[in-house]
Amino acid sequence: MSEKKDLQDCVEELRRERAQCSFDVEELTNIFDGGKELTARRREIEHLICSDPAFKDEVPPEYLSHEDLYTNEVRKVTHLMRKLAEHNIPLREASITQVHSVLRDGNPLIVHTSMFANALASLANPKQQQQWVPLAEKNRIIGTYAQTEIGHGTFVRGLETTAIFDPETKEFVLHSPTITSTKWWPGGLGKTANAAIVMAQLYTQGKCYGPHPFFVQLRDFDTHHSLPGVILGEIGPRLGINSQDNGYLRFDHYRIPRTNMLMRHSQVLEDGSYVKPIHNKLSYGTMVWTRVAIVHSCSKKLACAVTIATRYSAVRHQSELVPGKPEPQILEYQTQQYKLLPHIASVFAILFSASSVLRMQRNVAASISKGNVELLPELHILSCAMKALSSQDSTQGIETCRLACGGHGYIASSGLPSLYTSTTCTITYEGENTVLLLQVARYLIKSYRAGLEGLPVLPSVMYLTAPSAMHQSPPLSNQALIEAFRISSANLVKETESRLCRQFNLEQNFHYAWNRCSVALVHCAELHSRYYMCEKFLSTVESIRASDRVRSVLQDLCRLYLIHHITLNQGHFLRVSPCSSPAPVLLETDR
Amino acid sequence: MSEKKDLQDCVEELRRERAQCSFDVEELTNIFDGGKELTARRREIEHLICSDPAFKDEVPPEYLSHEDLYTNEVRKVTHLMRKLAEHNIPLREASITQVHSVLRDGNPLIVHTSMFANALASLANPKQQQQWVPLAEKNRIIGTYAQTEIGHGTFVRGLETTAIFDPETKEFVLHSPTITSTKWWPGGLGKTANAAIVMAQLYTQGKCYGPHPFFVQLRDFDTHHSLPGVILGEIGPRLGINSQDNGYLRFDHYRIPRTNMLMRHSQVLEDGSYVKPIHNKLSYGTMVWTRVAIVHSCSKKLACAVTIATRYSAVRHQSELVPGKPEPQILEYQTQQYKLLPHIASVFAILFSASSVLRMQRNVAASISKGNVELLPELHILSCAMKALSSQDSTQGIETCRLACGGHGYIASSGLPSLYTSTTCTITYEGENTVLLLQVARYLIKSYRAGLEGLPVLPSVMYLTAPSAMHQSPPLSNQALIEAFRISSANLVKETESRLCRQFNLEQNFHYAWNRCSVALVHCAELHSRYYMCEKFLSTVESIRASDRVRSVLQDLCRLYLIHHITLNQGHFLRVSPCSSPAPVLLETDR
Incomplete structure (x- = not known):
C-alpha cells in the first residue's frame, strides 16, 4: 500500500509549493489591486x-x-x-x-445600489436628484433599472413599452401593448424594488422620439403592494445568480407626472414640446464605465478559478508519469499546465487592458471637457471589444479550470460551478458579444477604407493601412510576435473588406452583403481585439514599476499569452504572416 | 408603432417555417430512431x-x-x-x-437500474446472480456502483480501499485507510441504495492483486439504517443532476463473506489462493458499451438544444438587417446560422459514428466468440475517441445554442441550462477526456511506428503510413476534403512522433519525453478522431437508404461539417495539405 496523504499533508504540500515562489507575492498583489x-x-x-x-x-x-x-x-x-x-x-x-x-450567487440590492443609483445620478436633473437621491440613499426608495423586454435586449431602439404624453393632465401614460413588450430581467424587480427607472418609447405631440428614461414608482412605499396599473412578478430560476429576484413588469395605461421623465438630457415641456439633448454622445460615458466594470469583474472571477484549480493541481496526485514511481502532482502533467497557465496569463491580460481602457476614458473625459469628442468612438469601440473578449475568455477559462479539477470541479463546494454560472451571463448582458463584435468590425472596415483614401484614422486602427515595421524586430522576439498579430489582423481586415466588395457587387445592397460576410467580420473584430490585448499586455509589462523578479514572471506570462493566442489563431498567421509555419518552433519553447 | 407578435403569431410563424421543409420529416425521424x-x-x-x-x-x-x-x-x-x-x-x-x-435533473435509481444491474450481470458468477439478481429486480436490493474515491477517478489502479482476505473466518475485511480512500460520487448512495458493488484492492496471502469487485450490503434492508462499520452520506449539491443523491462511503474494518467477491472472472478460494481470469480483455465489453451509450445520449441532448435554439431563432425578431425595414427572424443573420447549423450537423455526425462503433462492437463480439481478440484494441480506442469528442462537441454545442438564445437561454424554463449542466459532466466521467485522448495518441504513435517498419496495423490507422490517393478526387469534392483530413492527421502524427524522438534524445526517458509532447499528442488524437467522425458521416450519408430529399439534406449537413472542422483546424491543414489556403474559397460556399 503506497503512502497516501490526508488533509495535513495537503496543507504541507501547498506550503512547500509557495516556498518555491520566485517573486514577492505581496508585490504582485499590490499590482493586482x-x-x-x-x-x-x-x-x-x-x-x-x-x-x-x-x-x-x-x-x-x-x-x-x-x-x-x-x-x-x-x-x-x-x-x-x-x-x-x-x-x-x-x-x-x-x-x-x-x-x-x-453574499452567494447574487444580491437582491445590487441593481439598486449600482445601476439605479448611477442612472439617477447621470439621467436626472438637479431638482429630480434632490427629490429622489436622498430617499434612495436611505433605502426608502429601492430601485431597479427596467430596460430589457421579452422581445428586445441589445437592440434598444426596438423597445415597445410606450410613454405617451397627455397634455391635458400633464402626465405620461405608460403602457405595455404586447406580450413581447413586458419588461423582463430587471434585478430586484421580482420582490425587492418599489421603484424603477423605466426605458420607454417617448411619444408627444403625435411623434415618437425613441427610448427615454422615466422614474416610476411600482409598489406602495408602506405596504409594498404593487400599485394599480402595474403588473409584476419574478421570472423564475436561472442557470445562476439565483438569489437575485429578477422580475417582469407590465403597465396597463399607468399614469405618472410629466416631471417623472428624467430630464437631465432631453425634456418634454408642459405644452408637450420636446427639447432634445445638446450632446447626444455624452451617454457613452456610463456605458463605457459599466463595460469596464464587467471586464474588471471577469478578471477577478477568472483569478479565483485559476487559483482554485492551480492549488488543486498542486495537491492532487494521480496516475503514473513513470510506471512504478509515486503518483505525481497533476501540475506536473504538461496537459494540465496547458489547461491552467494560459488562463493565469489571461487574468493579467484582461486586467491590464481594462486599466488601459480606463486611462483612455480619463483622457477622453478631459478632452470632452475641452469640447473635443473626437476620441469618443474609439473609446466606445475599445470598450465593446474588451467586454466581448474578456467575457468570453473568462467564461471559457473558468470552465477549463473547472474541468481541470475533474469531478471535484462539478461539486458546488469547489466554488467553481457558481463562478461559471455567474460569469457566462456577461457574454450576453450589456450588449450581446456578437453584436458588439460586429460594431467593432464596422469600425475596422470604415477605418480601413478611410486609411486607404488617406483620410485621418484614430490611433488604434492606424496599423490597418500603415506599413509594417516587421523587419526591425529580431525574429520571434515579443515585438516580432506583436507585429505578426498586427500583420495578420490587417490582412484579415483587408481580405474581408475585399470579400465585402465582391459580395456587394453581387447583392447590390450593402446590408445584405454585410450580413453575408458577418462571420468573417466577427473574426476580424476578434483578431483585432486580441492584438489590442496582446499589445497592452506587453506594453504594460515593459513599463510597469516592479522588481526584476515580478517583472520577469509577468514577462513569462505575457510571452505565453502571445504564443498561446498565435497558436490558437495559427490559420490566420500561416496564411499571411512572415513568421510562416511558426507553430513547431513556438511549441518547442513550451518547456 | 410597428406591428408586434404575440404567442399565436409565434405558433403561426413556426408553422410557416415547417411548411417550407424540403424533405419528409417522418423519414428523417425514422433514421434518427x-x-x-x-x-x-x-x-x-x-x-x-x-x-x-x-x-x-x-x-x-x-x-x-x-x-x-x-x-x-x-x-x-x-x-x-x-x-x-x-x-x-x-x-x-x-x-x-x-x-x-x-424525471428532471437526474434520477435516484439510474445507477441501480443501469450500472449496478449491468455489473451484476457481467461480474457475478451464476450462483451469485441467482442469489442477488431477483432481489435487485424486485427492488428489495437497491444497488449502486462504488468505484471512484476522493483521491482517484480515471486512474483505477490507484484506488485505496482495501479488501483483505481473512482465511480464519473466510471473510474479506473492507477498509478505508485514508481520507482520500473515501468512495465519492456513486449515484443513489447518499440516501437511496442499500447495497453496492465496491471496487477495492484485493489482498490475499499477503499479496495485492489490484482492484476487484465485491457485493456489499450497506444499509439494513428493513430499517434502511447504515450497518455498523459503514459510514456514508451525501456529497452535496453540484452544478447539475441534483435530484440524484450522489454519496460518499467509508468502511471501518467491515467484514463480508468471501462469497461476496464477484467471482465470474477472478476468484479467491477458501484457503485464500487467488485464481486469475482466463480472458483479461473481456471486461472491455461493458466499458465500450457504456461509452457508446454516452455518445448516444450526447447526440440526443445536443439534438434537444439545437431544436430549442433553432425554433427560438425562427420566432425571435431583432434589430435591423436593413435600416428601416421590419426586424428579421434572427435565423436570417449569418452569425446566428454559424452558431446553430454546424451543431445540427454535429448531431448526425455523433449519431452515425456511434452507430459505426456499435457495428464494430458486434463484429468484434462475433470474432471473440471464435477466439479472435485482434480487433479489441481498435474498438477500445475508437470508443475512447468517440466518447471524448462527442462529450466535448455536445457540451460546447449546447452552450453555443444556449448563448445563441441570449438572455432567454439563461432561464431554467428554456430547458437549456439543465441540458448543459447534465452534459458537461460527460467530459469527466467514464474516463476523463484528456486521459482518453492520450490513450488514442499512444495507439496512433505505436501504429505509426509499426507501419513505418512494415508491420501490420489495424484498418483505422493504416492511412498514417499508407500513400495518399489525393490526386484521384476532384478538388474540393467531399472525398478530397476527407483526404485532406487524412493527410493533415497523418502529418501531425508524423511531426509529433519526430518531436517525441527529439525529446527522447534530450531526456533519455520515454515517459518524460511523452509528457513534454503530450499537448501535441492530444491534438493528434483529436484530429485523428475528427477524421474518423468525418469519414463515418460521409460514408453513412453515401450508403444510407433514404429518399433523394432526405439524402440531399444529410449531404448538405455532412458538407458543412467537413468544411466547418477544416476551418476550425485550418492551421493543421495549411501547414501541410495540398488544399493549401482553402479558407477563403471554402468560406465563399457558405451562402
Whole structure:
C-alpha cells in the first residue's frame, strides 16, 4: 500500500509549493489591486465584513429552496448595507473588494445600489436628484433599472413599452401593448424594488422620439403592494445568480407626472414640446464605465478559478508519469499546465487592458471637457471589444479550470460551478458579444477604407493601412510576435473588406452583403481585439514599476499569452504572416 | 408603432417555417430512431408515460430545496418503475426514449437500474446472480456502483480501499485507510441504495492483486439504517443532476463473506489462493458499451438544444438587417446560422459514428466468440475517441445554442441550462477526456511506428503510413476534403512522433519525453478522431437508404461539417495539405 496523504499533508504540500515562489507575492498583489494602499484598504474592509458571524449561512445556499435562498440573501445584504454605512465605507469602494463573497450567487440590492443609483445620478436633473437621491440613499426608495423586454435586449431602439404624453393632465401614460413588450430581467424587480427607472418609447405631440428614461414608482412605499396599473412578478430560476429576484413588469395605461421623465438630457415641456439633448454622445460615458466594470469583474472571477484549480493541481496526485514511481502532482502533467497557465496569463491580460481602457476614458473625459469628442468612438469601440473578449475568455477559462479539477470541479463546494454560472451571463448582458463584435468590425472596415483614401484614422486602427515595421524586430522576439498579430489582423481586415466588395457587387445592397460576410467580420473584430490585448499586455509589462523578479514572471506570462493566442489563431498567421509555419518552433519553447 | 407578435403569431410563424421543409420529416425521424418500428415504439412508450398526470410536478423542480427535489424525484421514479413493469417495458427499451424527461435533473435509481444491474450481470458468477439478481429486480436490493474515491477517478489502479482476505473466518475485511480512500460520487448512495458493488484492492496471502469487485450490503434492508462499520452520506449539491443523491462511503474494518467477491472472472478460494481470469480483455465489453451509450445520449441532448435554439431563432425578431425595414427572424443573420447549423450537423455526425462503433462492437463480439481478440484494441480506442469528442462537441454545442438564445437561454424554463449542466459532466466521467485522448495518441504513435517498419496495423490507422490517393478526387469534392483530413492527421502524427524522438534524445526517458509532447499528442488524437467522425458521416450519408430529399439534406449537413472542422483546424491543414489556403474559397460556399 503506497503512502497516501490526508488533509495535513495537503496543507504541507501547498506550503512547500509557495516556498518555491520566485517573486514577492505581496508585490504582485499590490499590482493586482492597483497599489499598496488599495491592498491595505481592501483587506481592512474584507476583514471587517468577513469576520462578522452574521454573514454565516446556516446551511450552504445550494441546499435552500428558491424562496429561502432569497430570504437568506436579503437578510445578509441588508446587514451588509447597514454595516458599510456604520463604517462610512462607500458602496463603490466596497464593490472592488471581495466582500460580496459573503453574499452567494447574487444580491437582491445590487441593481439598486449600482445601476439605479448611477442612472439617477447621470439621467436626472438637479431638482429630480434632490427629490429622489436622498430617499434612495436611505433605502426608502429601492430601485431597479427596467430596460430589457421579452422581445428586445441589445437592440434598444426596438423597445415597445410606450410613454405617451397627455397634455391635458400633464402626465405620461405608460403602457405595455404586447406580450413581447413586458419588461423582463430587471434585478430586484421580482420582490425587492418599489421603484424603477423605466426605458420607454417617448411619444408627444403625435411623434415618437425613441427610448427615454422615466422614474416610476411600482409598489406602495408602506405596504409594498404593487400599485394599480402595474403588473409584476419574478421570472423564475436561472442557470445562476439565483438569489437575485429578477422580475417582469407590465403597465396597463399607468399614469405618472410629466416631471417623472428624467430630464437631465432631453425634456418634454408642459405644452408637450420636446427639447432634445445638446450632446447626444455624452451617454457613452456610463456605458463605457459599466463595460469596464464587467471586464474588471471577469478578471477577478477568472483569478479565483485559476487559483482554485492551480492549488488543486498542486495537491492532487494521480496516475503514473513513470510506471512504478509515486503518483505525481497533476501540475506536473504538461496537459494540465496547458489547461491552467494560459488562463493565469489571461487574468493579467484582461486586467491590464481594462486599466488601459480606463486611462483612455480619463483622457477622453478631459478632452470632452475641452469640447473635443473626437476620441469618443474609439473609446466606445475599445470598450465593446474588451467586454466581448474578456467575457468570453473568462467564461471559457473558468470552465477549463473547472474541468481541470475533474469531478471535484462539478461539486458546488469547489466554488467553481457558481463562478461559471455567474460569469457566462456577461457574454450576453450589456450588449450581446456578437453584436458588439460586429460594431467593432464596422469600425475596422470604415477605418480601413478611410486609411486607404488617406483620410485621418484614430490611433488604434492606424496599423490597418500603415506599413509594417516587421523587419526591425529580431525574429520571434515579443515585438516580432506583436507585429505578426498586427500583420495578420490587417490582412484579415483587408481580405474581408475585399470579400465585402465582391459580395456587394453581387447583392447590390450593402446590408445584405454585410450580413453575408458577418462571420468573417466577427473574426476580424476578434483578431483585432486580441492584438489590442496582446499589445497592452506587453506594453504594460515593459513599463510597469516592479522588481526584476515580478517583472520577469509577468514577462513569462505575457510571452505565453502571445504564443498561446498565435497558436490558437495559427490559420490566420500561416496564411499571411512572415513568421510562416511558426507553430513547431513556438511549441518547442513550451518547456 | 410597428406591428408586434404575440404567442399565436409565434405558433403561426413556426408553422410557416415547417411548411417550407424540403424533405419528409417522418423519414428523417425514422433514421434518427434507427427505423420506422423503433419510432413507433418510442412514441408508444413516451405517450404512455408522458400522458400520466402522476409525473406532473406541483412546482418546477428548480424552486425546490435540495431535499424536496430528491423526495419529488423519488416519488416519480418509483411510479415510473411500477408503470414500466406493469406494461412489461424493459428498462433498456425505455432508456432509448425520452421518458426520462419526466424525471428532471437526474434520477435516484439510474445507477441501480443501469450500472449496478449491468455489473451484476457481467461480474457475478451464476450462483451469485441467482442469489442477488431477483432481489435487485424486485427492488428489495437497491444497488449502486462504488468505484471512484476522493483521491482517484480515471486512474483505477490507484484506488485505496482495501479488501483483505481473512482465511480464519473466510471473510474479506473492507477498509478505508485514508481520507482520500473515501468512495465519492456513486449515484443513489447518499440516501437511496442499500447495497453496492465496491471496487477495492484485493489482498490475499499477503499479496495485492489490484482492484476487484465485491457485493456489499450497506444499509439494513428493513430499517434502511447504515450497518455498523459503514459510514456514508451525501456529497452535496453540484452544478447539475441534483435530484440524484450522489454519496460518499467509508468502511471501518467491515467484514463480508468471501462469497461476496464477484467471482465470474477472478476468484479467491477458501484457503485464500487467488485464481486469475482466463480472458483479461473481456471486461472491455461493458466499458465500450457504456461509452457508446454516452455518445448516444450526447447526440440526443445536443439534438434537444439545437431544436430549442433553432425554433427560438425562427420566432425571435431583432434589430435591423436593413435600416428601416421590419426586424428579421434572427435565423436570417449569418452569425446566428454559424452558431446553430454546424451543431445540427454535429448531431448526425455523433449519431452515425456511434452507430459505426456499435457495428464494430458486434463484429468484434462475433470474432471473440471464435477466439479472435485482434480487433479489441481498435474498438477500445475508437470508443475512447468517440466518447471524448462527442462529450466535448455536445457540451460546447449546447452552450453555443444556449448563448445563441441570449438572455432567454439563461432561464431554467428554456430547458437549456439543465441540458448543459447534465452534459458537461460527460467530459469527466467514464474516463476523463484528456486521459482518453492520450490513450488514442499512444495507439496512433505505436501504429505509426509499426507501419513505418512494415508491420501490420489495424484498418483505422493504416492511412498514417499508407500513400495518399489525393490526386484521384476532384478538388474540393467531399472525398478530397476527407483526404485532406487524412493527410493533415497523418502529418501531425508524423511531426509529433519526430518531436517525441527529439525529446527522447534530450531526456533519455520515454515517459518524460511523452509528457513534454503530450499537448501535441492530444491534438493528434483529436484530429485523428475528427477524421474518423468525418469519414463515418460521409460514408453513412453515401450508403444510407433514404429518399433523394432526405439524402440531399444529410449531404448538405455532412458538407458543412467537413468544411466547418477544416476551418476550425485550418492551421493543421495549411501547414501541410495540398488544399493549401482553402479558407477563403471554402468560406465563399457558405451562402
